Amino acid sequence: MAKSLFEELGGKYERQGDYLIPCLTVPAEEEQAIGIWGQRHLDYLKQYRKVTYTNLLTSGRLNAYL
Numbered sequence: 001m002a003k004s005l006f007e008e009l010g011g012k013y014e015r016q017g018d019y020l021i022p023c024l025t026v027p028a029e030e031e032q033a034i035g036i037w038g039q040r041h042l043d044y045l046k047q048y049r050k051v052t053y054t055n056l057l058t059s060g061r062l063n064a065y066l
Helices: 034-046 050-059
Strands: 013-016 017-024
Touching: 034 050
Parallel strands: none
Antiparallel strands: 013 017
């Protein structure tokens, strides 16, 4: 079977039943205290800017942004 682009780039799959699920991880993020205004901005992002929140969270840059 030919390798997919994901496999060529070093990705791995895990078999669950009849399906191959890619093994994905979120990059580790340094924990920081964000304070009251950071918490309020986080709530704003979650409520009104869901795409921006998701992008920052999955790229591992959320705490640095806040």
